[in-house]
Amino acid sequence: MARTVVFVNQKGGVGKTTTVINLGAYLALQGERTLLVDFDPQANLTSGVGGSAAKKGIYEVVSGQAELRDVLRPTKVEGLFLVPSSIDLSGATVELVDKEDRNGYLKRALAEVQGEYDYILIDCPPSLGVLTLNGLVAADEVIIPLQCEYFALEGLSLILQTVSLVQKSMNTRLKVAGIVFTMYDARTKLAQEVVQQVTEYFKDRVFRTIVPRNVRLSEAPSHGLPVCLYDPACIGAKSYEALALELRGRNGRIAASAAMGAATGAAGAPVGHAGAGRVEPSLFGESNSQE
């Protein structure tokens, strides 16, 4: 069965899609058969891996007009597959609102291919609405990409409260795999403080790999390529390669020591309060921890 991971943050532009594309590409390069599911009407994931939003996609699947297998397609990376999206998906948010079990559509759509992949990564829009709820219900784990800035912390409690609600009612197996820092700029004091504070509070639930701000990561999607095919030597590529190893290590699929050796550490003495004090640490499942 695939390990299904959803990437959630209601804040826009924090690196969700960039993380899904590049983490997925490196999982595939490391031998994990990986399916990327674009569940955002913006369809940035679709165009970012060179897919076309003009063809049938996930909207047609959730609205019963197509089978998942009919819309699923390969990408330029071997072992990496895409379920595309398009602006039509925004209609689904309206159509699903009145439906019974409106949050289970994506889970039902993915059920038929669960056995064919090692990883299924779901990209969500910047909201905690019906599309993101479908993602949370379909997934085993949540990863929260967090930009290293002050406002990022303010939204964190809300995400975790939403995850908690889903855990209690709709998806009891859901776990928070962790927080991934994105667009880290070591030159800014604030970025360092955000990393230190969040790491102090969430401890091993923070991925040790930190994704730096790197212009090559922002250029790659305009060529319809994951960074591994655009500039595999750049620091952004190396960070996502390390993140893929770390994620696999956290599942026990490869030795944790190998993953941790490759990951860049979120070094720094803990300071202060994380700004997410209402969050219960019990939200974080223990089963995937290596520490």
Ligand SMILES: Nc1ncnc2c1ncn2[C@@H]1O[C@H](COP(=O)(O)OP(=O)(O)OP(=O)(O)O)[C@@H](O)[C@H]1O
């Ligand atoms: N590490 C990085 N370094 C430099 N630019 C980045 C990095 N990560 C993402 N970007 C750029 O920042 C912008 C936002 O990233 P991305 O689209 O991945 O965020 P998102 O959270 O998916 O946004 P949305 O909420 O709109 O879906 C994009 O232009 C992307 O190319």
Ligand SMILES: [Mg+2]
């Ligand atoms: Mg996005």
